[in-house]
Amino acid sequence: MQVNMVEQIVEVQRKYEELQQQLRAEAAEREAAAAAREAEAAAMAAEQNRKYDELQLQLQQMMQMLQQSQKPPS
Template sequence: MQANTVEQIAEVQRKYEELQQQFRAEAAEREAAAAAATREVEQRKKYDELQLQLQQMIQMF
């Protein structure tokens, strides 16, 4: 009976560790996606600013 209990505890620990690893991997994926989205927004903002500057320069001439 004790051996069975020890095996059950070991199985629960293994499943817990697997879930932790899966959670960490998913969190890393979400973090990477958020970072990519942030970079895209920043690049778009820079592009828009440059486009506006170009338009202003064209109007000056």
């Protein structure tokens, strides 16, 4: 009877360790997916900032051209 009890304990410990490994693997996958999403969001934000800066520069250039065109000839 003691042998059977020891075998059951060993089996429960084995299953517990397997479950721990599985949970660790799933947590690592979730962390990797979150990091990928963060990197993608950062790349999108950088691209949006670049486009905004480009449009702002174009607007400044257009404003300068408009101001120059409105100056009376000297």
